[in-house]
Amino acid sequence: MNMDPISTSLPTPHGGAAAAAPPGHAAHSDPSAHAPQPSGWPLLLAFGIGLFATSFFLLASGYHVMPLFYLSALICVLIPALGWATTIARERHHQDPVYTYRILRRGFFYFLLSEGAIFGSFFAHNIYLRYAHAKTWPPVGAPYLDPHLAAIGTLLLVFSSFTYHWCHQAFLKGKKALAKNWLLATIALGIIFLCIQGYDWGKLKAFDKFTYQHGAFGSEFYWMTGFHGLHVCVGLLFLSLVYYRMETNQIDQTYNFSLTAAEYYWHFVDIVWVLLFFVIYLL
Amino acid sequence: MSTADAAVAPAPAPQAYSGLMDWLTTTDHKKIGLLYLMFAFVNAWAGGLFAGVVRLRLWSPNSSFISPHLYNEMLTMHATVMIFMVIMPAFVGLGNYLVPIMIGARDMAFPKLNAFGFWMMIPPALMMYASFFTVHGSARGGWWSYPPLSGPQFSPGAGESLWALAIILMGIASIMGAVNFLVTIADMRAPGMGWMDLPLFVWSNVITAWLLLLAVPVVSGVMVMLLSDRMFGTGFFQPGLGGDPLLYEHLFWFFGHPEVYIMILPAFGIMSHVVPAFSHKKVFGYKGMVIALASIGVLGFMVWAHHMFTSGISPQAQIFFSTTSLLIGVPTGVKIYSWLASAWGGTIDFTPAMKFALGFIALFIIGGLSGVMLAVVPFDIAVHDSYFVVAHLHFVLFGGSVMGLMAAIYYWFPKMTGRLLSEKLANWHFWLFFIGFIWVFMPMHWLGFEGMPRRVAFYRPQFAPLNRFISAGFLLLLAGGIIFTYNVLHSLRKGERTSDPDPWGVNDVQQSLEWTTATPPKPWNFDEEPEFVPAHD
Numbered sequence: 001m002n003m004d005p006i007s008t009s010l011p012t013p014h015g016g017a018a019a020a021a022p023p024g025h026a027a028h029s030d031p032s033a034h035a036p037q038p039s040g041w042p043l044l045l046a047f048g049i050g051l052f053a054t055s056f057f058l059l060a061s062g063y064h065v066m067p068l069f070y071l072s073a074l075i076c077v078l079i080p081a082l083g084w085a086t087t088i089a090r091e092r093h094h095q096d097p098v099y100t101y102r103i104l105r106r107g108f109f110y111f112l113l114s115e116g117a118i119f120g121s122f123f124a125h126n127i128y129l130r131y132a133h134a135k136t137w138p139p140v141g142a143p144y145l146d147p148h149l150a151a152i153g154t155l156l157l158v159f160s161s162f163t164y165h166w167c168h169q170a171f172l173k174g175k176k177a178l179a180k181n182w183l184l185a186t187i188a189l190g191i192i193f194l195c196i197q198g199y200d201w202g203k204l205k206a207f208d209k210f211t212y213q214h215g216a217f218g219s220e221f222y223w224m225t226g227f228h229g230l231h232v233c234v235g236l237l238f239l240s241l242v243y244y245r246m247e248t249n250q251i252d253q254t255y256n257f258s259l260t261a262a263e264y265y266w267h268f269v270d271i272v273w274v275l276l277f278f279v280i281y282l283l
Numbered sequence: 284m285s286t287a288d289a290a291v292a293p294a295p296a297p298q299a300y301s302g303l304m305d306w307l308t309t310t311d312h313k314k315i316g317l318l319y320l321m322f323a324f325v326n327a328w329a330g331g332l333f334a335g336v337v338r339l340r341l342w343s344p345n346s347s348f349i350s351p352h353l354y355n356e357m358l359t360m361h362a363t364v365m366i367f368m369v370i371m372p373a374f375v376g377l378g379n380y381l382v383p384i385m386i387g388a389r390d391m392a393f394p395k396l397n398a399f400g401f402w403m404m405i406p407p408a409l410m411m412y413a414s415f416f417t418v419h420g421s422a423r424g425g426w427w428s429y430p431p432l433s434g435p436q437f438s439p440g441a442g443e444s445l446w447a448l449a450i451i452l453m454g455i456a457s458i459m460g461a462v463n464f465l466v467t468i469a470d471m472r473a474p475g476m477g478w479m480d481l482p483l484f485v486w487s488n489v490i491t492a493w494l495l496l497l498a499v500p501v502v503s504g505v506m507v508m509l510l511s512d513r514m515f516g517t518g519f520f521q522p523g524l525g526g527d528p529l530l531y532e533h534l535f536w537f538f539g540h541p542e543v544y545i546m547i548l549p550a551f552g553i554m555s556h557v558v559p560a561f562s563h564k565k566v567f568g569y570k571g572m573v574i575a576l577a578s579i580g581v582l583g584f585m586v587w588a589h590h591m592f593t594s595g596i597s598p599q600a601q602i603f604f605s606t607t608s609l610l611i612g613v614p615t616g617v618k619i620y621s622w623l624a625s626a627w628g629g630t631i632d633f634t635p636a637m638k639f640a641l642g643f644i645a646l647f648i649i650g651g652l653s654g655v656m657l658a659v660v661p662f663d664i665a666v667h668d669s670y671f672v673v674a675h676l677h678f679v680l681f682g683g684s685v686m687g688l689m690a691a692i693y694y695w696f697p698k699m700t701g702r703l704l705s706e707k708l709a710n711w712h713f714w715l716f717f718i719g720f721i722w723v724f725m726p727m728h729w730l731g732f733e734g735m736p737r738r739v740a741f742y743r744p745q746f747a748p749l750n751r752f753i754s755a756g757f758l759l760l761l762a763g764g765i766i767f768t769y770n771v772l773h774s775l776r777k778g779e780r781t782s783d784p785d786p787w788g789v790n791d792v793q794q795s796l797e798w799t800t801a802t803p804p805k806p807w808n809f810d811e812e813p814e815f816v817p818a819h820d
Contacts, residue, residue, distance in 0.1 A: 031805070031807045031809070031810045031811070032805075032806070032807055033807075034389040034390075034807035034808070035311065035389075035390075035805075035806035035807045036310040036311060036389075036390045036394035036395075037298060037310065037394075038298055038300055038305070038308040038309055038310055038311075039308055039310055039395050039398070040307065040308045041395065042310070042395050042396070042398035042399035042401075042402055043307055043308070043398065043399075043402045045399060045402075046399055046402035046403040046405065046406065047402070047405070047406060049403065049406065049452070049455075050405070050406020050407070050409070050410075050452065051406075053406065053410075053448055053452060054406075054410070057441075057444065057445065057448055060514045060515070061441060061444070061514065084395065087395075088395075099470075102470055103392045103393070103466050103470050103471075106465075106466045106469060106470060107392065107393060107396075107462050107463070107465075107466045110461070110462045110465050110466065110496060111458070111462050113496060113497065114458045114461070114462070114496050114497070114499070114500045115500070116500075117496075117497050117498075117500035117501055117504075118500040118501070118503055118504045119504075120500075120501065120504075121500070121501045121503075121504030121505055121508075121534055122504055122508075124533075124534060124537075125508070125519065125530060125534065128527070128530050128533065129525070129526070129527060129530065133527045133529075133530065134525060139525050212511075212515065212517055213515070213516045213517065213518070215518045215524040215525040215526075216517075216518040216519055216521075216524055216525040216526040216527075217525060218517075218518070219508075219511070219512075219517035219518050219519050219524075219526075220519070223507075223508070223511065223517070223519075
């Protein structure tokens with residue numbers, strides 16, 4: 001176990017250090033360039049989200065507030081988010097791409113772990129009610145959840161994970177046209193999946209009169225599939241963004257983290273759905 | 284990567300703002316750390332005054348000072364503010380300031396996300412305080428907010444819903460912060476610094492970040508369910524609709540118990556710096572300390588139902604959770620013995636930081652031991668929901684977390700500001716806090732044994748003398764708080780200046796880089812990237 005004082009080499013203001021800089025750190029002669037750039041977007045985004053949450057709260061509580069308020073709240077989220085993204089895209093050329101890719105990938109992976117924990121709380125809720133609380137499951141009066149259509153959706157979503165993987169591979173090999181086709185296929189499959197889910201929801205609501213107020217069973221069904229559906233929507237936005245960046249040549253062999261992030265996200269959405277399908281429709 | 288290295292253009296010198304704009308747009312981890320600390324400081328006054336109102340109401344058994352309704356609001360908001368808006372952000376702030384410097388990094392991995400994490404604390408904090416002004420007042424179901432008490436029937440109005448929404452928003456901030464810490468520590472260590480070379484405060488932040496990453500999302504999910512039960516008529520926790528309130532307790536404490544360690548592990552890390560530093564010895568048993576931290580983190584996920592021994596769980600579950608809770612005593616004991624061994628035989632400097640550290644050890648041992656008592660099912664059933672539990676939790680959260688936090692502030696204040704705090708005032712602060720703390724919270728053990736229930740605005744007349752004694756003791760804590768506030772605010776402007784990189788002269792026994800750079804550190808932390816040379820002994 002090491003307890004020695006730490007050696008800091010003497011500051012050498014100019015020259016030499018640049019060549020000797022370790023990988024993962026951009027080389028500079030002026031240390032002040034290491035200070036991070038200030039940005040007002042984080043503050044604006046945080047307050048936009050606060051405003052958005054407040055307006056959602058007012059809407060859900062039945063207060064009468066001008067629609068303009070909701071609209072401006074949405075704008076207060078979108079503008080900082082876009083501004084932030086633009087800043088990052090601009091600043092990336094000052095960073096070591098390998099190092100940036102590594103920290104972004106790790107950060108995104110950890111973020112997905114926490115997303116998994118949110119879904120975990122819903123799964124735990126379902127499993128607990130099913131095995132430790134309810135006398136019968138599904139409860140008396142709950143409609144039969146037909147797995148056939150959902151099974152087709154599951155297959156399509158699983159297949160879309162493969163099409164995206166092929167898109168990623170093709171892009172890394174430089175076959176951009178092929179990559180774009182696979183990406184479009186992925187987006188199409190995602191949209192078809194959403195349509196199937198929407199049809200399923202509509203059928204349950206219209207024919208079985210089954211809503212989220214239909215006891216804990218209905219709440220779980222709609223919240224779990226709905227929360228997942230929300231993730232599919234975000235995933236589709238993500239994929240469209242990747243397509244746009246391919247189209248406008250904003251990503252290339254070196255700078256392509258958005259491709260990887262979308263891949264992680266899409267696989268995550270896929271894995272969660274397989275578990276959801278198993279727990280909700282089959283178990 | 285030779286081609287990519289060539290592609291990297293040198294960054295332009297950062298834009299410079301000054302004054303307020305500088306603080307609003309900063310992405311410097313040190314300034315964000317200070318913002319977190321200021322945020323915690325302001326909220327600590329609010330939370331402390333709420334506690335004062337509670338103590339005033341309890342001055343007499345049937346007081347007319349405030350209504351029981353307002354008493355419940357004060358009780359709930361005291362706990363919520365202290366947990367989510369004081370202790371958590373204060374430790375996140377300290378970690379923000381110190382972790383990158385300790386590992387020799389220029390900043391956190393994602394400086395803008397870091398700023399976002401801090402600013403994301405402001406809207407929920409405003410929501411919490413704004414909820415006082417809604418029709419039915421703020422949340423009043425306790426910081427645990429068990430349904431059906433927190434459900435639509437028994438907690439009507441916007442307060443409880445705003446509370447749940449604010450917890451969700453703060454959760455976003457915590458998760459972003461945890462991701463940032465984990466990536467920073469994994470990928471930005473100085474060349475040559477391995478995992479087992481990390482200072483123990485950094486290690487405590489690694490474990491805390493993992494707990495945040497995996498526990499906070501669960502409470503976010505639970506709060507979404509609670510909120511939709513209240514606002515949209517879903518049945519997640521409503522017994523009449525097939526939901527189960529007991530399940531809420533399980534899910535809440537699955538977050539709530541790791542949360543307890545989120546609030547104490549950084550203090551453990553601080554202790555492992557302060558005690559060796561002022562004993563002028565190296566920390567005893569580094570590896571054991573790391574293993575103890577990690578095992579507390581893992582065990583922390585397996586003990587949640589010890590909060591529920593009287594809620595109706597099976598005897599098998601009681602035995603399991605009792606055993607795992609008792610097991611946590613082992614790594615915690617390892618840590619306490621290591622601090623004592625670190626101080627053993629050293630020449631001890633009784634600086635204010637060291638006094639708070641020793642106060643921590645004394646008080647935390649008491650709180651830890653009452654925790655071991657509470658882990659035993661029959662004992663817990665006897666004192667559950669009594670003031671004994673209030674005493675226990677304040678011994679670990681105030682005697683532990685807050686004393687540790689104070690030790691950290693007295694220890695690192697000169698580094699952060701380049702000014703020294705008044706030692707005389709600091710000593711007054713310590714003794715007022717230490718004596719005031721024991722005065723207020725020690726008698727609560729006896730009240731608990733006598734059978735005084737917690738959370739209730741009324742009590743039987745025979746408890747009045749001890750309650751008055753406790754309420755009077757609050758004044759000592761208040762005086763300590765005022766002195767501390769004055770000391771900090773005064774020293775920030777008029778304190779004695781220092782530019783010594785190592786103002787305490789402790790770097791020969793410390794294993795951390797913050798004492799090798801300028802005081803206060805420059806925005807880029809190190810003029811030359813530090814290289815860590817591990818010595819093999």
